[in-house]
Amino acid sequence: MALERMAAYTVGCIEAGAACCVPAPLVQVAGLAVAYGAHAVLEDVTLDIYRGCITALIGPSGCGKTSFLSTLNRLTDLIPGARVRGNVRMDGLDLLAPEVDVMALRRRIGMIFQRPNPFPVSIQRNLELPLREHGVRDRAMLARKIEMALRDVGLWDEVCDRLDSPALALSGGQQQRLCIARAIVLEPSILLMDEPCSALDPISSRVVEDLILRLQGRYTIVIVTHNLAQARRIANYAAFFWMKERVGNLIEFGRCAPLFDAPSHPLTAAYVSGVAG
């Protein structure tokens, strides 16, 4: 029954972009270092994030994957004592510059967290609030955008007759898809996902994974996952982080399949084969 439900699951009008997996960087990270107070957690991270592709960040707990993700939309600004150095450019724009409009940046770079975190209001209000915050006031436009976002995450048919119901009454998997809808309703360029499936049951996890795969091409996606099989299934590129002398370092970055099948660094080989980590 559950599998039938999965097979019947569809997402709306999503088309993979032609640029997918063409090695054209959207974000270029160079010499990135992050510290919380005196505690250095990442050093000298240099990699490109390719337009329209899915990049998986893998590595053991504590090696700085979430910290890396958080620098991309400046969530690190909200952490007292966080210090970020280095260069992060999106289409040439210096994302770390003090004059960057952080609110506009977060509209372009949305974030999905490990635990679904819908606002404690109705399903509709969850999507309406961010749209209103970003200046959409017209009722017809709001309704159209909300329906499109819910269709895109495959939720419309499940909730169209109860948009006024509390979002927190949805299942965990539905809540996570609502959170993805809340991010994509703002038409971002990049979706950052921090272990988006790890708090879900296996079926919901597979549905969300399937959704992520379908969003590839339309959005550039950077996903932290501890599930190596998932990284392999969905990612075009993978970045492997590891602690060197207690500080997270990028050990290897490249196309996903070669990184898993023929890693060039012995630490990557040990990690992906399950010997280390």
Ligand SMILES: Nc1ncnc2c1ncn2[C@@H]1O[C@H](COP(=O)(O)OP(=O)(O)OP(=O)(O)O)[C@@H](O)[C@H]1O
């Ligand atoms: N807000 C914070 N304040 C202080 N230290 C932090 C903060 N967030 C993370 N850290 C520390 O930074 C280091 C890296 O954490 P981070 O969450 O980035 O790693 P991670 O690889 O994503 O870990 P996990 O896979 O367990 O989520 C850890 O030592 C962590 O304790």
